[in-house]
């Protein structure tokens with residue numbers, strides 16, 4: 001069970017979890033495979049799975065003289081699984097080097113780092129949803145893109161606390177994550193309508209959409225947002241209609257690497273995800289970028305587990321919360 005957060009938004013220092021905590025977790029190779037194939041998807045979940053896989057490795061090889069070498073190699077294997085969501089990189093670094101003391105018990109420190117990462121991540125939706133609801137009036141119409149566990153938590157909480165909330169969810173080609181979103185919202189009793197991606201602008205204009213709410217894969221120091229492909233187009237459409245774009249994101253989505261100029265790599269996936277190769281007309285090429293960048297000026301607010309931020313406040317927040325350590329991958 002997640003430990004309660006203390007006042008500054010961080011859970012208390014994690015004790016080393018009992019042996020066996022990570023025994024049932026898939027190993028690093030299986031976790032990397034599941035992340036790469038999108039069996040495990042969504043940035044928050046990806047981060048937690050990576051942290052737990054490292055926790056298992058530290059548990060299994062606690063007495064190995066080369067535990068550190070194994071951990072570093074595992075970190076690089078996991079990092080290569082999917083390139084865009086910074087929660088994966090943060091999960092690896094905060095697990096490997098985030099424990100309060102990197103004492104002689106390297107395995108124990110990594111297990112504590114993994115548990116702390118997972119606890120913060122699991123505690124985030126409730127805090128984010130509470131902050132989000134404060135910004136939603138009764139009778140609001142929301143539009144969301146892709147499936148974000150944090151946007152989902154926000155919408156369900158808005159439905160619980162406000163009357164007559166309705167939602168439009170676009171399907172999000174080519175993986176149809178909007179089907180996940182709409183199914184889960186409907187199961188929670190939310191009035192939800194599924195639309196094709198290209199209907200988003202028309203729906204925002206004609207159905208009185210009040211807020212666009214999405215998740216985040218990476219938030220860069222300049223306040224820019226990397227999220228599922230199509231987020232940028234929906235956000236531009238929202239701006240043209242004066243509809244605020246609110247982003248629900250746990251703090252693990254902020255990129256300290258961007259302070260040094262690291263630009264997130266936009267993942268390109270196989271053309272077969274877009275069209276059956278046998279049906280591709282002769283001479284036609286296919287591109288399948290799966291994330292895009294939404295400029296800071298398009299985002300109204302980032303709602304996080306550690307407060308609500310304007311894009312212009314992101315840089316100072318990242319500097320304050322993410323002191324990169326020397327060995328970070």
Ligand code: RUB
Pocket residue numbers: 041042043044045085145146147148149150151175177214215216217227228229248290
């Ligand atoms: C998912 C996606 C989500 C973010 C945020 O992409 O872009 O909006 O990851 O999700 P994919 P969450 O399906 O390709 O992983 O709020 O759950 O972290």
